[in-house]
Amino acid sequence: MTRWEQWLDLLANKPMWLMFVLAFVVGGAICLIGQILIDVARLTPAHAMTTLVVAGVALDALNWYEPLIDFAGAGATVPITSFGNALFHGAMSEYHRDGWIGLLTGIFEVTSAGISCAIVFSFLAALLIRPVKN
Amino acid sequence: MELSRTQRNRLTPVQRNYLRLAARHEPRRRIARNMLWAFGTGGGICAIGQGIQFAFMHWAGFDQKTAGNPTVAVMILLSITFTCLGVYDRFAQKAGAGSAVPVTGFANAMCSAALEHRSEGLVLGVGGQLFKVAGPVIVFGTTAAFIFALLRVLIMPLFGGHA
Secondary structure (H helix, E strand, O other), X not given: OOHHHHHHHHHHOOOHHHHHHHHHHHHHHHHHHHHHHHHOOOOOHHHHHHHHHHHHHHHHHOOOHHHHHHHHOHHHHOEOHHHHHHHHHHHHHHHHHHOOOXXXXXXXXXXXXXXXXXXXXXXXXXXXXXXXXX | OOOOHHHHHOOOHHHHHHHHHHHHHOOOOOHXXXXXXXXXXXXXXXXHHHHHHHHXXXXXOOOOOOOHHHHHHHHHXXXXXXXXXXXXXXXXXXXXXXXHOEHHHXXXXXXXXXXXXXXXXHHHHXXXXXXXXXXXXXXXXXXXXXXXXHHHHHHHHHHOOOO
């Protein structure tokens, strides 16, 4: 096997250490884009986040986000862009199952775990925790 | 102070002058250092997420696709725990987008809003302000997902494809 074929072979059946490296590099790169939007393009953090989410939706609409998830694993599913990807994905999968109404019913199908989880635990935290005055 | 373009256009001349004055005295942003921190910490959080995902796949019998949801749930739980301990916000000072872009930053924004407005009551404070920071992301993501899905359903058949 030539060196090139060895690299291709490595990428085809990724060992565990390589998945960690790819998650680190791709996830870090997406966060780097966010930092550039804030520092160089001078957007507010809220504008940077909405830009990334809409970018995630657009990438999935072009069928480019799923290959990225296959390639980078958590590097593509943990950043906020995957939230946009999940919104779009839910809408399309319910459209294929139920027709037009699926475009509305399906949007939160995949992301509901994350959103419900964040709402419930944030509320419980506010119930249980007293902020320290300093 | 970070203002959006809409906010800047609504300022009076006096306010504009003040912004210009404030901008002259603002410490220079260390862009290279911020970028390095964002890359390192953001990548680190994603690597931790990968570890949790492997754990779910190895011990709980999930596969690559189904492990995503429980992984996100665990990361949100971790993020909220660290927010309550006051660790996450100190970490965010340094990490910038590296702590805000991963899903942990989304949970941190919601939990901070909940804690911050707790003193205004459970309904108007916590309930009303929970989505103060995270709201724009959900609004724009949902609207964009609907529009893009509609466009794809309408356009793809024109090229003989499947939506």
